[in-house]
Amino acid sequence: ETGVTQTPRHLVMGMTNKKSLKCEQHLGHNAMYWYKQSAKKPLELMFVYSLEERVENNSVPSRFSPECPNSSHLFLHLHTLQPEDSALYLCASSPYPRVAGGRGTDTQYFGPGTRLTVL
């Protein structure tokens, strides 16, 4: 399997449920990202992991909890979500720019996303 994969592709959950989104990259990258894409809004960066360490957290509510056990896998654990959290959640991976000297091939490659609906 190549590229960036995400499971599940679609998820419907109640506000009291706990679920997890999974992302896996087969590109040999060392940075992974979670983005949220809501209707009529620009893509919002949620979390960045480089070499399995969280390097950025853009003031995301604690009901979203990321986990990066290794450079190929990234999870987003969800609990007690709100209806406004319904969105497309996209995962991406890239070589970490600093490793490439800031001018390397830092392009982010995206997965197909998980369409989340919170009832």
Place this chain on the structure above:
Amino acid sequence: AQKVTQAQTEISVVEKEDVTLDCVYETRDTTYYLFWYKQPPSGELVFLIRRNSFDEQNEISGRYSWNFQKSTSSFNFTITASQVVDSAVYFCALRSGATNKLIFGTGTLLAVQP
């Protein structure tokens, strides 16, 4: 502050027409990178092109071409002889040379009618 503006929310063309998608960016950095991504209805963001701020050469790839002009802070994308399969939302994005954070525009929905 960094910002990307895609003023065209939706564009509709008929197949075989040429179409240009506009992108204007703002940054104070001297080193930065610009990107275009395509998002078809399936949802996946497909990488199309990456340019760095030191390279203003225009690029052509098949029916796609990009016009990078630092003087006007623009990075426009032209599709020649559009096809129905080009129908998608197209995003322009900016990354500062100092960070790995991508700033996206709001996207342009391109509908190519047969």
